Amino acid sequence: MAVRSESSRKAIIDATMDLLVRDGRRAITVQKLTVEAIAVRAGVSKATIYRWWPSKLAVVIDAFMENHLAHVRISEKLPVRDALLAHLKALIGRYAGPQGKLISQIIAECQYDPAALADFRSRFWNDRCAAVEKLMQRGIEEGVFRSDIDPGRAAQLFYAPVYLHLLFALGPLDDELAERLVELGIQGIATCPERGVTILGSVALGAGRAT
Amino acid sequence: MAVRSESSRKAIIDATMDLLVRDGRRAITVQKLTVEAIAVRAGVSKATIYRWWPSKLAVVIDAFMENHLAHVRISEKLPVRDALLAHLKALIGRYAGPQGKLISQIIAECQYDPAALADFRSRFWNDRCAAVEKLMQRGIEEGVFRSDIDPGRAAQLFYAPVYLHLLFALGPLDDELAERLVELGIQGIATCPERGVTILGSVALGAGRAT
Amino acid sequence: MAVRSESSRKAIIDATMDLLVRDGRRAITVQKLTVEAIAVRAGVSKATIYRWWPSKLAVVIDAFMENHLAHVRISEKLPVRDALLAHLKALIGRYAGPQGKLISQIIAECQYDPAALADFRSRFWNDRCAAVEKLMQRGIEEGVFRSDIDPGRAAQLFYAPVYLHLLFALGPLDDELAERLVELGIQGIATCPERGVTILGSVALGAGRAT
Amino acid sequence: MAVRSESSRKAIIDATMDLLVRDGRRAITVQKLTVEAIAVRAGVSKATIYRWWPSKLAVVIDAFMENHLAHVRISEKLPVRDALLAHLKALIGRYAGPQGKLISQIIAECQYDPAALADFRSRFWNDRCAAVEKLMQRGIEEGVFRSDIDPGRAAQLFYAPVYLHLLFALGPLDDELAERLVELGIQGIATCPERGVTILGSVALGAGRAT
DNA sequence: CGATAAACGAGACGGTACGTCTGGTCTTGTG
DNA sequence: CACAAGACCAGACGTACCGTCTCGTTTATCG
Numbered sequence: 001m002a003v004r005s006e007s008s009r010k011a012i013i014d015a016t017m018d019l020l021v022r023d024g025r026r027a028i029t030v031q032k033l034t035v036e037a038i039a040v041r042a043g044v045s046k047a048t049i050y051r052w053w054p055s056k057l058a059v060v061i062d063a064f065m066e067n068h069l070a071h072v073r074i075s076e077k078l079p080v081r082d083a084l085l086a087h088l089k090a091l092i093g094r095y096a097g098p099q100g101k102l103i104s105q106i107i108a109e110c111q112y113d114p115a116a117l118a119d120f121r122s123r124f125w126n127d128r129c130a131a132v133e134k135l136m137q138r139g140i141e142e143g144v145f146r147s148d149i150d151p152g153r154a155a156q157l158f159y160a161p162v163y164l165h166l167l168f169a170l171g172p173l174d175d176e177l178a179e180r181l182v183e184l185g186i187q188g189i190a191t192c193p194e195r196g197v198t199i200l201g202s203v204a205l206g207a208g209r210a211t
Numbered sequence: 212m213a214v215r216s217e218s219s220r221k222a223i224i225d226a227t228m229d230l231l232v233r234d235g236r237r238a239i240t241v242q243k244l245t246v247e248a249i250a251v252r253a254g255v256s257k258a259t260i261y262r263w264w265p266s267k268l269a270v271v272i273d274a275f276m277e278n279h280l281a282h283v284r285i286s287e288k289l290p291v292r293d294a295l296l297a298h299l300k301a302l303i304g305r306y307a308g309p310q311g312k313l314i315s316q317i318i319a320e321c322q323y324d325p326a327a328l329a330d331f332r333s334r335f336w337n338d339r340c341a342a343v344e345k346l347m348q349r350g351i352e353e354g355v356f357r358s359d360i361d362p363g364r365a366a367q368l369f370y371a372p373v374y375l376h377l378l379f380a381l382g383p384l385d386d387e388l389a390e391r392l393v394e395l396g397i398q399g400i401a402t403c404p405e406r407g408v409t410i411l412g413s414v415a416l417g418a419g420r421a422t
Numbered sequence: 423m424a425v426r427s428e429s430s431r432k433a434i435i436d437a438t439m440d441l442l443v444r445d446g447r448r449a450i451t452v453q454k455l456t457v458e459a460i461a462v463r464a465g466v467s468k469a470t471i472y473r474w475w476p477s478k479l480a481v482v483i484d485a486f487m488e489n490h491l492a493h494v495r496i497s498e499k500l501p502v503r504d505a506l507l508a509h510l511k512a513l514i515g516r517y518a519g520p521q522g523k524l525i526s527q528i529i530a531e532c533q534y535d536p537a538a539l540a541d542f543r544s545r546f547w548n549d550r551c552a553a554v555e556k557l558m559q560r561g562i563e564e565g566v567f568r569s570d571i572d573p574g575r576a577a578q579l580f581y582a583p584v585y586l587h588l589l590f591a592l593g594p595l596d597d598e599l600a601e602r603l604v605e606l607g608i609q610g611i612a613t614c615p616e617r618g619v620t621i622l623g624s625v626a627l628g629a630g631r632a633t
Numbered sequence: 634m635a636v637r638s639e640s641s642r643k644a645i646i647d648a649t650m651d652l653l654v655r656d657g658r659r660a661i662t663v664q665k666l667t668v669e670a671i672a673v674r675a676g677v678s679k680a681t682i683y684r685w686w687p688s689k690l691a692v693v694i695d696a697f698m699e700n701h702l703a704h705v706r707i708s709e710k711l712p713v714r715d716a717l718l719a720h721l722k723a724l725i726g727r728y729a730g731p732q733g734k735l736i737s738q739i740i741a742e743c744q745y746d747p748a749a750l751a752d753f754r755s756r757f758w759n760d761r762c763a764a765v766e767k768l769m770q771r772g773i774e775e776g777v778f779r780s781d782i783d784p785g786r787a788a789q790l791f792y793a794p795v796y797l798h799l800l801f802a803l804g805p806l807d808d809e810l811a812e813r814l815v816e817l818g819i820q821g822i823a824t825c826p827e828r829g830v831t832i833l834g835s836v837a838l839g840a841g842r843a844t
Numbered sequence: 845c846g847a848t849a850a851a852c853g854a855g856a857c858g859g860t861a862c863g864t865c866t867g868g869t870c871t872t873g874t875g
Numbered sequence: 876c877a878c879a880a881g882a883c884c885a886g887a888c889g890t891a892c893c894g895t896c897t898c899g900t901t902t903a904t905c906g
Contacts, residue, residue, distance in 0.1 A: 111319040157396070164370070168332055256860090258856095424882045469865080539802055591751075678853045679853095
């Protein structure tokens, strides 16, 4: 029968990450990464890779997830706002490095591979959001956040600009960005007292429901 | 002497868009699009394309920008919130179609071509933001929006989730999304009265000015 | 493992010869022959050709040598002069056809590829000369040819004008040419009353007529 | 009105020769020579070249003939054999250099251009042969050469091996080659005791030594 | 001497082949 | 029978020249 070789699997994952985030400036992009190169560096046959992964991108995603150290924990002790800010700062700090480049390249490649995108979203994005959603929930329970918001959508409010900065190279990924996002996202942009009723239109604010 | 042929330029742009957003289901992705195919369909030599564009992506961006009908206008008469909502609905509606696919593919390709990304950002993104920034400005002047916000960052607050939905296929691009975004972005997620001072941490809200 | 495919090799050689000496008038020159055309006609990838041959010319030479039926045999029974004459007539007869065109084109291409020239010389020319040198040797041993001559140089004396006619299109490649060459080469051009009658064969020496 | 510009013609011819036989090691082959390069170096438009010459090869032939210093003169005073030997030595000496490379490349290119070959043959080869034919004629008249030979064919007897050496890189182009050719061509290869002493000039016929 | 038609420089154009590259499949032989 | 090795088909890549074709601009005769 012969069963899948764990050592081969490991060698492939390692070779992939090595080629993508290599010490020197010899790191290459996901696009330039080739299955051949992975095979050579892993001391493995191309056929072995194709036998177990449907595509180069699937290997990269597996490699990324494996080397993607456990989720950035969100404090449950700090006030929600501070916890959120600390989390975003940590996240943004990581994305400023090669990790960020890699993520944006994976997202890019996924545009051509819906299956890979679905896989990546469920393994990477959902995890990420779940933590923030939990924080949102705590904020709501503590009465700090409005109870009519959808935690999922709210989470996007803070995350979306980060990924946008990553993908569009809109500006530096630094602590200030985190501060602005928290500030804007929490307070909103409207002046307080009259909000949502007299001045602003008349859109009925249904109970948010996320997808 | 000898001057660039407008007819060739047009033929190339048209052929490119045609291949990318073709009526039938024969449309192809930017990745699968080849310079050879453009050349053949445009009745033009490959060399002619390479003479005027540095890469396939540059052609695609030019083609996209050319067929990207004038900016979605933002009403200056409606209340700011309604104008913003109408704008986002229109935008999202467009992105739900082939236009959206194309944009996400362009963003994807740009991850490997910083020059193209810079070009695309300045021609596409900045234009787009400028309109919303103007709206933010109006909101501030009318006293509807806080005066201490950076219009640029505020614009991102509404746009970012749209592009994130596009790139991550997070959910349907429909009117409801627009409504949620406007609602959340404007009001913020905090409960109103006590905001920003006693309960929430202690971040000093300097006059935010983003990059 | 994985070993060179003989069927591919054969298909490439055959396609090449087919394109070069095709039945119809659709035969093409070595210069116009393209690796792409060979690949297409052989049902083979270009890469496969480039993997095993350094250049188009190398393929052509291999194809030529493979389809170059065994060496024109030189009789060892006939008197040396008659044997030489018969050999030259046979050779010239062959060169009058498409074979000759091909050879001259190969020689032409070799002017830009010293390695190919060396290869062609050693596989084609040396073989050819060896046979005549042997004949020269026999002539010397039989006392018909001078013993102070170099068989190699002597062989050139007869061959050189043939190839010159081929390359310069100096005149018809026919039996008369062979007769003149044998007559001139053996007797020399100097007056010598006694020669050419008693010893040498019996070819009637007609009055020389130029082209 | 407006007549062909001699200065352009000159510039084109000069640029061509310059590119082909350039001082440094930057000389290029006829194959690699491009009309564009000639045009650029001559400060002339490509169209001007194509207006006056049918092909690159035609330009090269014109350039070669123009810079091909007056025909190697053949002495009319020396004994015919000595004159012939001196002529061949001079010729071979020249062909050992870049001149020889160029000639063989021209011959090579002419294999694909019958018109150019005819032109080159009539301007280069015929001239060359005419001189030797004249010498043959003198030899015949002086009774040194047989009267039944065709001067044209006899001339080929001496020239052909030279060009063969050039095209096949058979061996060094040196004085010894000239001596062998003269010796073999005049005396022939047949045994003939009485020849070569009383009648022919005074060159001591050493025992033949091969290369 | 001024008109006028050619020859000219510049260089864009449609073509076409180049030799390299990668993807993904298939084959062969080893452990 | 999983695997390493690697040959295989397919076809795009970006470059280079080809020979043709406008363009205006000289320029040298001729009316």
